[in-house]
Amino acid sequence: MGKVVFIHPDLGIGGAERAVVDAALALKSRGHQVEFVTSHHDPGHSFQETKDGTLKVTVVGDWLPRQLFGRFFAACAYLRMIYAAVYLVFFSGIRFDVVFCDQISACIPVLKLSPAKVIFYCHFPDMLLTQRRSFWKRVYRAPIDYLEEKTTGMADCILVNSKFTASVFSETFKSLRHVTPEVLYPIPDFSSFDKPTESVTPELLPSQVGTVFLSINRYERKKNIQLAIHALSALLEQKPDADVHLIIAGGYDTRVEENVQYHAELVSLAKQLGLENRVTFLRSLSDEQKRTLLKHSSCLLYTPEREHFGIVPIEAMYMQCPVIAMRSGGPLETVADGSTGFLCNNDPREVAQAMLKFVEDPALGKLFGKAGRSRVKTMFSFITFTDKLDTIVHDLITGG
Structure with missing residues (x-):
């Protein structure tokens, strides 16, 4: 050795x-x-x-x-x-x-x-x-x-x-x-993902919401997180009575000016679109919090374009959480379109259409979740x- x-x-x-x-x-x-x-x-x-x-x-x-x-x-x-x-x-x-x-x-x-x-x-x-x-x-x-x-x-x-x-x-x-x-x-070593998750708190996950969408990325503009907010807005235009909530979580470092600025921009965008009560912003999650969110969310929204690989979709699929990702970069190799999630173009309305499938058919999330877990165990x-x-x-x- x-x-x-x-x-x-x-x-x-x-x-x-x-x-x-x-x-x-x-x-x-x-x-x-x-x-x-x-x-x-x-x-x-x-x-x-x-x-x-x-x-x-x-x-x-x-x-x-x-x-x-x-x-x-x-x-x-x-x-x-x-x-x-x-x-x-x-x-x-x-x-x-x-x-x-x-x-x-x-x-x-x-x-x-x-x-x-x-x-x-x-x-x-x-x-x-x-x-x-x-x-x-x-x-x-x-x-x-x-x-x-x-x-x-x-x-x-x-x-x-x-x-x-x-x-x-x-x-x-x-x-x-x-x-x-x-x-x-x-x-990653998925043995840590098999540990018990944290108790769900209102600060971490809203209670009594039908469908929870989750975005996990660093607060950087290249991560294209605003797409998730615009897609939620487009979803509510198509189905105003949809019982949905979006959680945006990710790495945040006060020493990094872009983290601070982009977080503020996203909060402002949610307010402009009238979504302040439907979007929760979390910063610098612990591993336990991330596992809890992945376990209890209906679907992961992975918004970066031409992402080099993208480990979060792999983690989500292992936790039986379906993935909606961009049709480019690493997700083309990791997400099975129509089986473990959906691959979309960088278009809020197209992403909203994929989100709507999980709103209208909760059983689809469980089906895709099981397929995702199997895919990760087999290929990754x-x-x-x-x-x-x-x-x-x-x-x-x-x-x-």
Whole structure:
């Protein structure tokens, strides 16, 4: 067995963080020694395994700025990760065989100064996540984009989270077209989802509502959460007497200006549409609260377009909660249209039509829920995920 160090920029509670935590737990279950080095870790805003001693976490360089004058977020993130890599290689005293790096590849040249093998997990090319509307933004991003492509290619093993991301990887990194990244779906350990759920409280889930729709995403504009609110409004236009409620829940960090702004925008939108009594906003859920919501909701609305993979639909299906998602990206690989949920275009009225099916036929939700659970167990097993990742790490260590 080997020693694997995970190096990650901000160990919060997003999908990328859940993916690396699950990867660490998978390797630990196979006897590998694992620990994290990160630039930021707030115990009040992180997954349980990173704060209860299950996984050792070392924070390095949190004093470095996250931005300068409200700008240069990417440059600061690169600097923080490079600093963490320098610490790991030259000053930590940690012996390691493999480094599992994700999100930011700029630190890989430093990691390659050690004898360890480097795995880079590409959730999605970073250069595609930022708009370049001005000349100066293009000038600023040009060296960062170049560095991302060149340093990504230096990894000993490149993993991606879906076939969709693999295709985008090849289209984006033109100098790396000779590289075929390995697809490793980021599947969680569902044993935690079998634990008892919390008691339902009015603050968490409205009582005596016929159909409860649920949206779980970080409060970021790219998550397209406003679609869920517009779809609810369209549903009520078609069926004014529908006994429905929408819960919008997700990651929220007061340090992230977009989280604060977008949450306020969504609250304002609900009021403008006269839905303030039909929409509940929750921020920074615990794992127990998320399980409770998934168990007692009628359907999950998953609104991001071209989502790289999307772990929430997998979690929902495991909890026997049907899914309505966009007809693009990861959900094309995870949601069986017409069997475990519905795939729709980014159109409130089309989404509303899918929602209406669960309002008018409650038995459909139970039927789709059972099919979803079966699909996850068959196609997205944590054991399969663990086997594949363990084999990759073993081959890197042994030279296989």
